[in-house]
Amino acid sequence: MRRQITQLVAATTSIILLAFLLPAASLVARVAEARALDAAQAQLQFLTPSVGLDQREQVAANLIGMADELRAAVRWTDGAWLGDPADRDVPMPSGAERIESEDGILLLQPVQRADGSALVEVFVPADTLRAGVTRTWVVLAALGAVLLLLALVVADRLARTMTRPVTDLATTARRLGSGDLAARAVPSGPVEVRGVAAAVNRLAERIGELLDAEREGAADLAHRLRTPLTALRLDVEGLPEPQRERLLGDVDAVSRGIDEVISEARRSVREGIGAGCDATAVVGERVHFWSVLAEEEGRPLEVDLPAVPAPVRVSAPDLRAAVDALLGNVFAHTPEGTSMSVTVRAATAGGARLVVSDTGPGMPEDAVDRGRSGTGSTGLGLDIVRRTAEGSGGGLRITSSGSGTAVTMELGPPPA
Known part of the structure; x- marks a missing residue:
């Protein structure tokens, strides 16, 4: 402009x-x-x-x-x-x-x-x-050049004065688009630009209010689950010893999940900006956790992790939830004995690539859509994975056929 x-x-x-x-x-x-x-x-x-x-x-x-x-x-x-x-x-x-x-x-x-x-x-x-x-013409030409140069200088300063508020507004919009809800535009410049800046500020405030309300709702719902969960734990403690230990472990796992939901719901959106973790360490930890169940069900599990850290722009809890969703889908939707593999590769430009594959019957192409599942589940697992990948600046890709499925998470590099 x-x-x-x-x-x-x-x-x-x-x-x-x-x-x-x-x-x-x-x-x-x-x-x-x-x-x-x-x-x-x-x-x-x-x-x-x-x-x-x-x-x-x-x-x-x-x-x-x-x-x-x-x-x-x-x-x-x-x-x-x-x-x-x-x-x-x-x-x-x-x-x-x-x-x-x-x-x-x-x-x-x-x-x-x-x-x-x-x-x-x-x-x-x-x-x-x-x-x-000729001399007079040269003087007139020089005068014209000086006047043109002066007009360009004045025009450039005027254009800078007019475009600076628009540039600042665009910068604020980009910060909001990247998730920085604390970004605010300073109203300046023409009346129309000041009006747009005020509208953007009101929109940012409204988005923050809606997110806070959503998180409060999720936290309240999780708190409500604690009461029946406590009653369930008391009932389990009255069972005989063999069943009691196993069920208590399941109840504790559900309790930890509820605690994570509450913690995540209470966390401000701004805390997620610039978060990062080592994909090698997080994936290795979750694979080790799921390897016990894989051994019980007779599933060959192949793990290929790099020998060096692979920093990515995802918080450790978010990446754990995504890996659990991917591995949980394999266990839930493939027969026992189905082989599976987990691979992490550090990207040349930063970030990492996580691939979870299996030799099961495959899945529908629209399984990544939120709330869609052809197996009777909620359909939220792959949506969580997709949002985690896209939130890091990467993406999610699914390759599926009758001979197996491969889910690839492209994770972006951490901020400089």
Whole structure:
């Protein structure tokens, strides 16, 4: 926008300058020509009475004192020229005459003497007609260039003043888009821009209020689950020893999940900005946790982790939840004995790639959509994985067929 404003001012100023300078240049040329012709007419008027009344010697003396830039000459009654004529063969005109050529302008004036007719000739060279014109044109061109440069400087400062509020507003919008809900625009500039900045600020505040309300709702719901869970734990503690330990472990796992939901719901959105973790360590920890169940169900589990850390732009709890969702889907939706593999590769440009694959019956292509599942589950697991990947600046890709499924998480690099 700044460039367009400057270009518009440059075009407008150029048109105005041309509209002024071209007529001025033409006027300068005409004034110079008129000045030279006036000087020639003055010489012609000075010589005419002298030729008509004075002797030949006096006329010759008068010619010597004429201006150097003009060529004056007199053809005497006997045909002899006094001075330096521009055209020796010019015919005698019947009256005052003006002859124009590429070399200049020739002024002729016949004079009657007692002994015959004489001719006064004054020649104005083309250089004299344009004397000072080129210099004046250069001055006008320099003046035009200075005015154009001054207009561009003023236009650039004006455009900067006009576009700075828009640039600041765009920066604020990008920060909000990246999840920084603390970003606020400073209303400045034209009235319209100030109105947009105020609207963006109100929108950011409203988004923050809605997110806080949603998180409070999730936390309240999780708190409500604790009461029946406590009652369930008391019932389990009254069971015989073999079943009690196993069920107590399951109840504790559910309790830990509820605690994580409450903790996540209480966490401000801004805390997630710039969060990061080591994908190698987190994935290795979760694979170790699930490997016990894989061994019980006879599932061959192949793990390929890099020997060095793989930092990614995801908080450790979020990545744990995503890995648990992926591995939990394999256990829930494939038969026992189905082989599976987990691979982590550090990306060249930063971040990492996590691939969880199995040799099961496959899944529908729209399984990643929130709330959609062809197996009777809630369908939220892959949606959690997708949101985690996209929140890091990466993405989710699923390749599925009748011979197996491979889910690839592209995780972005941590902020610098």
